[in-house]
Amino acid sequence: xxxxxxxxxxxxxxxxxxxxxxxxxxxxxxxxxxxxxxxxxxxxxxxxxxxxxxxxxxxxxxxxxxxxxxxxxxxxxxxxxxxxxxxxxxxxxxxxxxxxxxxxxxxxxxxxxxxxxxxxxxxxxxxxxxxxxxxxxxxxxxxxxxxxxxxxxxxxxxxxxxxxxxxxxxxxxxxxxxxxxxxxxxxxxxxxxxxxxxxxxxxxxxxxxxxxxxxxxxxxxxxxxxxxxxxxxxxxxxxxxxxxxxxxxxxxxxxxxxxxxxxxxxxxxxxxxxxxxxxxxxxxxxxxxxxxxxxxxxxxxxxxxxxxxxxxxxxxxxxx
Amino acid sequence: xxxxxxxxxxxxxxxxxxxxxxxxxxxxxxxxxxxxxxxxxxxxxxxxxxxxxxxxxxxxxxxxxxxxxxxxxxxxxxxxxxxxxxxxxxxxxxxxxxxxxxxxxxxxxxxxxxxxxxxxxxxxxxxxxxxxxxxxxxxxxxxxxxxxxxxxxxxxxxxxxxxxxxxxxxxxxxxxxxxxxxxxxxxxxxxxxxxxxxxxxxxxxxxxxxxxxxxxxxxxxxxxxxxxxxxxxxxxxxxxxxxxxxxxxxxxxxxxxxxxxxxxxxxxxxxxxxxxxxxxxxxxxxxxxxxxxxxxxxxx
Numbered sequence: 001x002x003x004x005x006x007x008x009x010x011x012x013x014x015x016x017x018x019x020x021x022x023x024x025x026x027x028x029x030x031x032x033x034x035x036x037x038x039x040x041x042x043x044x045x046x047x048x049x050x051x052x053x054x055x056x057x058x059x060x061x062x063x064x065x066x067x068x069x070x071x072x073x074x075x076x077x078x079x080x081x082x083x084x085x086x087x088x089x090x091x092x093x094x095x096x097x098x099x100x101x102x103x104x105x106x107x108x109x110x111x112x113x114x115x116x117x118x119x120x121x122x123x124x125x126x127x128x129x130x131x132x133x134x135x136x137x138x139x140x141x142x143x144x145x146x147x148x149x150x151x152x153x154x155x156x157x158x159x160x161x162x163x164x165x166x167x168x169x170x171x172x173x174x175x176x177x178x179x180x181x182x183x184x185x186x187x188x189x190x191x192x193x194x195x196x197x198x199x200x201x202x203x204x205x206x207x208x209x210x211x212x213x214x215x216x217x218x219x220x221x222x223x224x225x226x227x228x229x230x231x232x233x234x235x236x237x238x239x240x241x242x243x244x245x246x247x248x249x250x251x252x253x254x255x256x257x258x259x260x261x262x263x264x265x266x267x268x269x270x271x272x273x274x275x276x277x278x279x280x281x282x283x284x285x286x287x288x289x290x291x292x293x294x295x296x297x298x299x300x301x302x303x304x305x306x307x308x309x310x311x312x313x314x315x316x317x318x319x320x
Numbered sequence: 321x322x323x324x325x326x327x328x329x330x331x332x333x334x335x336x337x338x339x340x341x342x343x344x345x346x347x348x349x350x351x352x353x354x355x356x357x358x359x360x361x362x363x364x365x366x367x368x369x370x371x372x373x374x375x376x377x378x379x380x381x382x383x384x385x386x387x388x389x390x391x392x393x394x395x396x397x398x399x400x401x402x403x404x405x406x407x408x409x410x411x412x413x414x415x416x417x418x419x420x421x422x423x424x425x426x427x428x429x430x431x432x433x434x435x436x437x438x439x440x441x442x443x444x445x446x447x448x449x450x451x452x453x454x455x456x457x458x459x460x461x462x463x464x465x466x467x468x469x470x471x472x473x474x475x476x477x478x479x480x481x482x483x484x485x486x487x488x489x490x491x492x493x494x495x496x497x498x499x500x501x502x503x504x505x506x507x508x509x510x511x512x513x514x515x516x517x518x519x520x521x522x523x524x525x526x527x528x529x530x531x532x533x534x535x536x537x538x539x540x541x542x543x544x545x546x547x548x549x550x551x552x553x554x555x556x557x558x559x560x561x562x563x564x565x566x567x568x569x570x571x572x573x574x575x576x577x578x579x580x581x582x583x584x585x586x587x588x589x590x591x592x593x594x595x596x597x598x599x600x601x602x603x604x605x606x607x608x609x610x611x612x613x614x615x616x617x618x619x620x
Contacts, residue, residue, distance in 0.1 A: 014438065015441055015442055015445050016445075018438075018439070018441070018442030018445070019442060019445045019446070021442075022442060022443070022446075023454075026454055026455070026458050027458070029455070029458045029459060030458055031459065031460060137584070138580065138584060140587070141530060141534065141579075141580050141583040141584040141587060142534070142576070142579075142580055143534045143537045143538055143541070143554070143557070143576065143579055144538065145537075145538060145541045145557070145558070146537075146557055146572070146576035146579065146580075149557070149560075149561060149564055149572050149576075150569070150572070150573065150576070152564070153564050153567075153569040153572075157564070157565065157567055158567070164565070250447040250448065251447070251449075253447045253450070254447040254448065254449030254450055255449070257449065257450065257453070258538060258541065261541075261542070262561075272453065273542055275457075276453065276457045276542055276543065276544065277542075277543055281458065284454065284457050284458070288446070288450060288451075288453075288454045291446075291447065291450055292445050292446045292447075292450070295445060295446065295447055296445045299445075
């Protein structure tokens with residue numbers, strides 16, 4: 001078991017390395033002179049030449065990469081020529097804000113997805129079931145930014161229940177409850193698509209398990225229905241549900257970008273949006289890198305959780 | 321071979337959701353091709369006599385007008401062009417590249433296979449939307465760059481599908497037999513294995529086309545896709561954001577529904593194709609029908 005955990009952790013090292021290479025090469029894709037594009041159209045030739053030297057653009061690619069990577073390892077994400085700040089200072093507080101939104105969205109999609117899926121499965125064929133299958137089918141085809149805008153229109157503008165934008169009340173920021181009030185809409189907008197996916201899978205998994213012989217045995221032993229459903233059926237449906245929830249992390253992180261833009265959530269996604277519209281390439285590069293590195297670590301954790309929670313996977317690892 | 325296709329077609333047509341999806345796509349294709357004849361107004365300019373933000377249902381403007389006074393129905397009709405192009409073309413090109421990469425990786429395995437698949441792993445380390453945004457942002461706005469970004473983003477997923485299928489096929493006896501006959505590697509890969517891995521790739525590609533519509537709309541929303549004044553659904557929804565605050569939701573709502581319908585249609589076709597092209601799935605469905613028929617006869 002320990003060997004598996006270690007080898008899984010070690011296997012992320014080449015991936016992390018590859019991610020840095022891809023992100024580094026992104027800047028090379030800029031059409032024309034990267035230094036010129038970064039500084040903008042009205043930069044003086046001297047300034048461009050100076051930046052070329054600073055970025056080491058006159059050096060061979062491999063030397064540039066080495067210099068960039070060693071800076072990165074020292075926690076230096078580069079300098080934004082648009083915002084005139086070191087990018088770390090700009091992105092780090094935003095990183096925490098994005099993390100808060102991502103975790104909230106994950107909580108929503110997993111808990112609600114499982115509950116909806118379970119109820120649908122237990123009441124298979126009912127109106128509730130049919131309605132939720134319909135919603136779950138369509139839910140996966142909706143753009144996150146559109147869901148966000150529609151939620152905003154309904155709950156902020158028409159019904160005036162939740163705030164239109166931001167993370168805290170501007171005039172008197174009020175701690176956790178204030179945050180909760182602000183996070184509801186962006187978190188739901190981010191979670192909807194994954195919620196639909198998880199609900200569908202939970203439903204089909206639970207329906208499969210309900211038809212298993214051992215569930216019938218429990219019934220014939222006279223165990224109470226709710227106990228069978230909650231203890232035995234749910235526990236056996238967990239592995240596939242955890243697996244698909246892990247796969248949703250990427251969608252949630254991608255979707256959060258759009259919710260952040262719509263609801264002005266001060267996270268990395270919003271910073272990326274500003275960077276994209278102002279051609280702030282170093283910030284784009286750093287933002288992408290941060291999200292990708294987080295994604296790799298989260299995937300690792302999900303994989304390990306998966307093995308820890310499902311005895312069958314543990315057995316197959318032992319057998320190897 | 322011919323009967324196999326006939327069976328698949330029959331299975332597909334008996335799937336109501338998939339057939340509806342196909343009709344929707346066909347309809348939108350007609351809209352896209354004949355947009356300039358079908359659309360009541362020029363989508364890019366303000367029609368004579370119309371004012372801004374006329375609500376849906378207004379005479380002459382069934383879906384209303386946007387904040388500039390342009391006819392929304394005409395813009396939705398013209399928007400099918402960019403939506404279909406940006407959904408279908410990247411998926412087709414990515415599929416061609418993925419077939420080559422996936423079949424080679426699955427057939428040779430070893431060093432070449434590892435090299436290809438480990439490279440793909442690196443791309444899996446990025447959430448797909450994020451990678452698309454990154455590439456499109458670096459290359460600059462415009463439809464072509466969005467297409468390039470989407471090709472790069474889709475390749476890893478499709479290559480993995482082709483790779484796993486090829487891996488399974490190469491272990492089968494007919495490949496061993498082909499090798500024993502001295503048939504060359506290239507011929508085995510692309511004449512023997514390819515036809516067997518193609519069905520699941522086609523089904524998967526169709527589903528991905530639906531996903532791509534949504535992703536491309538997201539890129540447009542950020543300002544990376546088709547540039548104004550060209551009609552584009554993602555862009556329309558994004559432009560509507562400014563008047564959404566004043567309570568005019570329909571400018572955003574309508575193009576979003578269009579995105580939803582087209583994307584959903586592709587994913588329904590994808591599901592239908594997967595069931596129709598997979599003989600195992602098909603026989604399972606048939607078996608179930610047979611059993612239920614027998615059961616009902618028994619009762620009768």
